[in-house]
Amino acid sequence: MRYMATYDMMETLRNTNQWMGATAKAMASYPMFAMVPNPAFQWMSAWGEVTERAYARMVVKPGWRLDFVSTEDGKDHLVEVETLLAKPFGDLIHFAVPGRRPRDRKVLLVAPMSGHYATLLRSTVRSLLPDCEVYITDWHNARDIPVSAGKFDVEDYTLYLAEFIRELGSDTHVIAVCQPGPIALVATAYLAATTPEAQPASLTLIGGPIDPDANPSDVTDFGNRVQMGQLEETMIQQVGFQHAGVGRRVYPGLLQLMSFMSMNSDTHGKAFTDQIIRTAQGEARDNDKHNRFYDEYLAVMDMTAEFYLSTVHRIFKQREVARNAFYVQGIHADISKITSVPVIVVEGENDDISAPGQCLAALDLLTGLPDSLKAAHLEPGAGHYGIFAGKSWRNNIRPLVLEFIAGTQEHRKKKPSKV
Template sequence: MRYMLTYDMMEAARNTNQWMGASAQALASYPIFSMMPNPALNWMAAWGDVTERAFERMTAKPDWGIRTFTEQGRDHLIKIETVVEKPFGNLLHFKVSGRTARSRKVLLVAPMSGHYATLLRSTVKSLLVDCEVYITDWHNARDIPVSQGKFDIEDYTLYVVDFMREMGPDTHVIAVCQPAPLTLAATAYLAEQDPAAQPRTLTLIGGPVNPDAAPTEVTDFGRRVTMGQLETSMIQRVGFKHAGVGRMVYPGLLQLASFISMNAERHNQAFLDQIGRVAREEASDYDAHNRFYDEYLAVMDLPAEFYLSTVRRLFKGLEVAHNEFVVGGHKVDIGKITNVAVKTVEGAKDDISAPGQCIAALDLCTGLPDSKKASHVEPEAGHYGIFAGRSWRDNIRPLVLEFIDANSDGNPPAQPKAGKLNDKPIVA
């Protein structure tokens, strides 16, 4: 019960800060104070506005916000369809109504690392112009009843296997960050168990296939702490407020604290600047600060067994890096991948999954000819930029599409004219 108590204490602290922000904003905005204008009251209201919004977003799953697509002067509605529904995650399809289906069928494997799949919203938008886009939508562990059982990295891998089978062999898979080693293992699993269901290409973006290839603060932490320390300090039990009451999780609020601590000074300055903008009435609901932090602060709990098995087997045990990963009692051999083209993408300034960690996948693909291997290191790009920033839009995305076309049957598909999503141009 002590773990449940600490979980509820964190939620109570979050709730209290949200309430304090709302109270400060309401009090400082009281009409009678306008009789005697005071800059301190404006700053108090601004602090309350920013504080309430920040702490409220921590428990809300962001909306995809992808509703329309404009191409050649014609508007198309986008319908998000659930193709496969499972307890811990669904397979979604962004269907563009009234548009001829694109020949490129892309599966985005989203990370389960504390944020929702909506973190890849801009990635989805940029690919919708040229592709039929599918994505893995992982669920918040606190909302999953204990009766649904466990979910560790083997279960994650088998989910990816099922999603690949559902989509068929003409799929092009793009795994972003954390799922890169598990998606590589899932592809190898299919190569042995169901070769006909293998995807056409596999692109791994900034993932820790071999964490020891280039140590970072993340890998150093994984090496430094023991599994007992992690289980004692990081794992808590979901409280009575949620459907997953009693489930052991790595809370999203703890993960968020880790994210922020890595760049605390920059985040503090960002919020101070935003308070100033609100006080001067220069801010808006959808300005750059709010667009970023509405997504960044929205966190989800991870199943405890998934978090602990990730650290123990991928970072400490290096099971994928040493080609010793076991799924459902079957030892996966990555060398069995012989006809799935594999590309790795890394950022030269990635401080989470440093250059060298992801490209290690190519050395593991011993059965794959060099003609089906490719790699790219994006200069000046950090972790976020290689899948969602300008580096992705301007440089990496065209290279990935070129790689997909080069390893597709038949001629590359004709490129449509530039389209728009939500009335904002998408740069190809």
């Protein structure tokens, strides 16, 4: 119960700060105060507005906000979010564009389960929609999943991903962003061992910790600095009574957010101070750069305890993927058995989360894959976020990945069919 009490205490603090912000904004906006203009009221209202918005966003799943996509017919077509496969811990969704010609390239974006919702890849989805049929893994907030749904660990994640790929078919091009990089690799290896005909058409790994020890960063080396018992004691809590997942052991999103913010506390502090100033001066807008970023960044979700702990233990501490020793339900997901799936690795030169070299290690593990089906790209000057959502992605990496996918499609056409 003490873990449940801690969970509820964190939510109480968040709720209280949201209430304080709303109260300050309401009090400073009281009509009578307009008779005696005072900058103090403007500052109070600005602080309240920014504070209320920030703390309210922490418990709201952002919408996709993909209104339309322009196509070659010169028209803007609406985008509809369709659920193709619904499962307890995550859905496979499709961004359908009614009225346009179906695209030849079918892309599955594997979103991270690392504290944020899949909507973190909204700009990635938007950039791919004109050229591809886009699908994505939409992971659920663990606090909303009843205990009766069972566990969800790193093996279950792998099985989910394998099932999603089977559902879409072998003409699917998988793009794994950050955390799911190693899992996408072993899911492909698992398919190679169990249902080779279901392997994806290509695999793109973007900034994933395939081998965390290849070039340790403060984030990926965290697992080596702490014991599993410490993690379980300090990070794991039980969901409170107000949620459907009451009693489920989780790594709370609010606790994860504290870790995210502490990594660049000076930068975040300045960003919020500047936003309060802009709000007080009447320069802030509902959809300005600050609000667009932090509406997404502050929206966090709980991870199941077993997924978090098994990921730290097996991916980072034991390095099971890096050692090609990952098993799924007793079956060795042997990466060397991947012999026909083209793989490209994308890294950022200034990535301080998955440092250069960690993702590149995948190519050394693919001993059964011809060098002609391997590719790698190091984006100069790019940080972690930039390699999948920023200017580097839009201008350099996206065209490169689409060109790689087009090349793999040509390779599949030329490949003689088996009788």
